[in-house]
Amino acid sequence: MSDKAELIRLERVAKTFTLHLRGRALIEVVRDVSFSVHAGECVVLAGPSGAGKSSILKMVYGNYRADGGTILVRAGGALIDIAAANPRAIIELRRTTIAYVSQFLRVIPRVATLDIVSAAAAEAGLSSEAAREQAADLLTRLHIPRQLWQLPPATFSGGEQQRVNLARGLAATRPILLLDEPTASLDAANRSVVVDLIKTRVSAGAAVIGIFHDEDVRDQLADRMVDVTRFARDRAA
Amino acid sequence: MSTTPLISVRGLGKTYGRRVGCVDVSFDLFEGEVIAVVGESGSGKSTLLGLLATEIAPTAGAVRYRKRDGTVADLFSLSEADRRYLLRTDWGFVRQDARDGLRMNVSAGGNVGERLMAVGARHYGNIRAAALDWLRRVEIDDDRIDELPTAYSGGMRQRLQIARNLVTRPRLVFMDEPTSGLDVSVQARLLDLIRGLAADLGIAAIIVTHDLAVARLLSHRIMVMRQGRVIESGLTDQVLDDPREAYTQLLVASVLAA
Numbered sequence: 133m134s135d136k137a138e139l140i141r142l143e144r145v146a147k148t149f150t151l152h153l154r155g156r157a158l159i160e161v162v163r164d165v166s167f168s169v170h171a172g173e174c175v176v177l178a179g180p181s182g183a184g185k186s187s188i189l190k191m192v193y194g195n196y197r198a199d200g201g202t203i204l205v206r207a208g209g210a211l212i213d214i215a216a217a218n219p220r221a222i223i224e225l226r227r228t229t230i231a232y233v234s235q236f237l238r239v240i241p242r243v244a245t246l247d248i249v250s251a252a253a254a255e256a257g258l259s260s261e262a263a264r265e266q267a268a269d270l271l272t273r274l275h276i277p278r279q280l281w282q283l284p285p286a287t288f289s290g291g292e293q294q295r296v297n298l299a300r301g302l303a304a305t306r307p308i309l310l311l312d313e314p315t316a317s318l319d320a321a322n323r324s325v326v327v328d329l330i331k332t333r334v335s336a337g338a339a340v341i342g343i344f345h346d347e348d349v350r351d352q353l354a355d356r357m358v359d360v361t362r363f364a365r366d367r368a369a
Numbered sequence: 370m371s372t373t374p375l376i377s378v379r380g381l382g383k384t385y386g387r388r389v390g391c392v393d394v395s396f397d398l399f400e401g402e403v404i405a406v407v408g409e410s411g412s413g414k415s416t417l418l419g420l421l422a423t424e425i426a427p428t429a430g431a432v433r434y435r436k437r438d439g440t441v442a443d444l445f446s447l448s449e450a451d452r453r454y455l456l457r458t459d460w461g462f463v464r465q466d467a468r469d470g471l472r473m474n475v476s477a478g479g480n481v482g483e484r485l486m487a488v489g490a491r492h493y494g495n496i497r498a499a500a501l502d503w504l505r506r507v508e509i510d511d512d513r514i515d516e517l518p519t520a521y522s523g524g525m526r527q528r529l530q531i532a533r534n535l536v537t538r539p540r541l542v543f544m545d546e547p548t549s550g551l552d553v554s555v556q557a558r559l560l561d562l563i564r565g566l567a568a569d570l571g572i573a574a575i576i577v578t579h580d581l582a583v584a585r586l587l588s589h590r591i592m593v594m595r596q597g598r599v600i601e602s603g604l605t606d607q608v609l610d611d612p613r614e615a616y617t618q619l620l621v622a623s624v625l626a627a
Contacts, residue, residue, distance in 0.1 A: 152615030153622060194604060196611040219590050219604040220399070240564065240586055241557035 137206060139308055139339035140192065141168040145201035145215065147187050161187045162363040165201065171307070174330070174340040174353045179360035185343045188360065189310050191215070192341065193232045194222040205229065205308065227255060232310040233301030235317070237285060237293040245288075246271065246281040249299045256304030263303070270299040273325055290317045302329055309333055311342040315349050327352050373435050375400055375541060375573050376421070381430035382597075383416055389597040390416035394430070396592065396602065400540060401571040405578055405588035405605065407620070413597035414577045415545060421575060422462055422543050423452055437540070457487045461534030465546035467526035471518045471533065477504065478514040480533045488537055503532040507562060524555035528562065535566060542567075544576040548583055560586050581624055585609055593617045 145165040151157045162184040169175045177185040190196040191214070192203055198215040205212050207229040212221060226232075239248055246267055253263035271281060274295040280288065285296045298314050311330070315323045327349055334340055334353075344350045350357075374397035383390035391413035398404055406414040419425040421432060423444055432444040437459065442451070456462075464470035471480050481500040482490075490496050497514075504514055507528035518526050527547065534542060547563065548556040564587055567574055578584055584591050585605055592602040593614070601614045612618045 149611075150613070152618045190610070195606050197603075197607060197613070219607075220402070222604055223589055240561045242554075243561055 136170040136172050136337075138168050138170050139206045140341070141202075141204045142166055142188075142192070143202045143204070145188070145191060145203060146199050147184070147191060147196060148199050162360070163200070165363045167358050169339040169341055171337045171339050172334055173355045174334050174342060175356050175358055176350050176354035177341065177343050177360050178350075178357045183360045183364060185360050186312055188363075189232070189312050189341060189343060193230060193310055194225070195232075229306055230308045230310065231301050231304065231306040233298055233312065233314045235294060235297075235313040237297040237300075239285065241286060242284050244282045245276065245285050245296055248285070248296065249303050252300045253303035256306065258304070266303055267299065270302060270329075271296075273329070274299050275322060275325070291319065291322065294318060295322060298326060298329075302333070305333070305336070305338075307338055309338050309340045309342075311340065311344075313343050313345055315344060315346055323349060373441065374398055374433075375435050377433040378421070379431050379433075381417070381420055381427055381432060383420055383425055384428050389413070390425075391420070391594070391597040392429075394592075394599055396599075398541075398573050398575065400573050401568075402590065403567055403574045403576060403588045404590045404592065405576045405584035406592050406594060407578060407581060407584050408594035409579060409620075412594040414594050416597075417594070418543050418545055418575065418577050422460070423447075423456075457484065458537045459540050461537075461539040461542040463527075463530055463534055463542065463544040463547045465549060467518065467523070467530045470530045471526065473518050476515050476517060477509065477521070477529050480518065480529060481536050484533055484537050499536060500532075503536045504529070506566070507532045508558075522555075524551050524559060527551065527559055531559075531563065531566070535570070535572075538570065540572060542572055542574045544574060544578075546578055546580075547576065549578070549580065556583075563587060581609060581620065593620065 142165050146163040147161040149159040149161065151159060165188055177188060179185055187196055191198045194214050201215060203214040205214055205225065207225055212225060214222065249267035249271060250263045253266045254260055258266060276292060276295055285293050288296065294317055315326050318326065323346065330340065330353055342353060344353065376398045379395050381394040382392045394417055406417060408414050416425065420427050427445065433441050434444050435441050462470065475483065478497060478500040481503050482496040485496050485499055501511060501514060509525060509528060518529055521529060548559050551559065560583065576587055588605045590603065591605045591608045592599045593608065595616050601608055601612065601617045608617060609621055612621050
């Protein structure tokens with residue numbers, strides 16, 4: 133790994149929620165989270181549900197704030213600490229460097245599936261024609277029937293929505309890919325399509341942090357596992 | 370991209386005697402950025418919008434604005450001519466009630482054309498062509514161009530108001546609850562339209578809304594106001610998904626999930 137650039141480095145990252153509506157209860161999710169990910173490497177976060185896997189991923193995306201530590205990300209030539217970056221810098225990072233795919237599709241109602249995916253591709257700088265081609269290619273590979281492309285995904289099945297979400301997340305090629313259970317409600321055939329797509333990105337040099345419930349998917353993709361329970365509060369687990 | 374903000378707000382405030390409109394508001398906004406101001410009624414968000422649009426005089430603070438020629442001016446010491454130029458061309462203001470933002474006794478085409486004439490367009494054919502083009506962009510059929518806005522539905526009026534505001538290619542658009550009062554299906558269409566136009570034209574927008582879903586879909590950043598103060602601000606999805614302040618947590622927890 134040492135010959136490949138380090139793209140992500142977390143150092144002593146901590147997250148505690150203060151629940152004001154429950155008498156200011158403090159929920160410490162993780163502390164001292166430290167690991168790094170290199171280009172061309174897929175690191176899988178492991179641990180039982182509630183251990184803080186998603187929270188770590190969301191902090192790397194800038195969706196949750198870190199309460200301590202640093203989250204360094206290499207963007208072009210620069211190192212940016214997401215834990216301290218201003219909103220403008222994070223928006224720029226998301227446009228150029230970091231893609232995030234969750235298991236939930238959140239879109240503006242009424243927008244056609246093909247347009248959603250094309251827009252994501254265009255965001256990273258593809259021409260509108262190239263973006264549409266890229267979108268069509270991904271939707272085809274992910275087995276979204278062509279007759280659904282002009283429809284908004286709101287009425288699609290859970291699995292279809294998840295695949296649209298994946299198409300959108302993968303539409304732009306970004307050097308860092310964060311995946312939160314992207315295969316949760318997919319059948320075996322579609323799971324293997326997704327695994328192939330992710331593998332292609334990794335061998336092209338992407339740094340991936342993933343959460344995969346499915347052991348089979350995990351085994352196929354993980355270059356390394358990070359056990360999140362070691363960052364838990366009591367460390368007993 | 371310029372490193373000078375389009376608009377830079379520092380310590381802005383307005384008090385009415387002892388009553389507080391808004392206090393100590395500071396933020397920067399660049400081209401292409403959309404910021405949402407959320408809070409309950411009476412939180413000061415409309416006062417803030419009025420101050421920024423120079424409709425209300427502040428009692429504290431300053432707003433610096435980068436003009437088209439690149440020079441930076443203090444908004445509240447502009448000459449009346451400069452101020453009017455900004456209002457007519459460089460800025461747009463989409464009102465909650467379209468009747469406040471449109472001239473109801475002038476045709477739809479006239480409403481759009483009027484803004485162009487205010488900046489010197491004189492050729493009738495060109496003005497009508499530009500009006501038609503903008504009506505199409507907001508999805509209003511060609512054959513409705515000569516109708517009065519009174520004949521339009523609420524959603525169409527709101528789209529007409531957007532066309533009227535954007536025809537001069539403003540760099541900054543203020544929006545006061547642009548989708549409230551509309552049917553949900555119309556709202557979705559309007560949100561998609563606003564988002565697309567803002568992204569395509571690279572305009573900066575300040576949107577006041579009490580609807581967190583609208584803020585999430587349209588804005589990059591968010592400011593939460595309460596009792597005249599900005600109590601929390603940041604990246605929109607961060608503030609909504611990981612709210613820090615008690616009041617913001619209450620707001621987020623109070624949203625009905627559909």
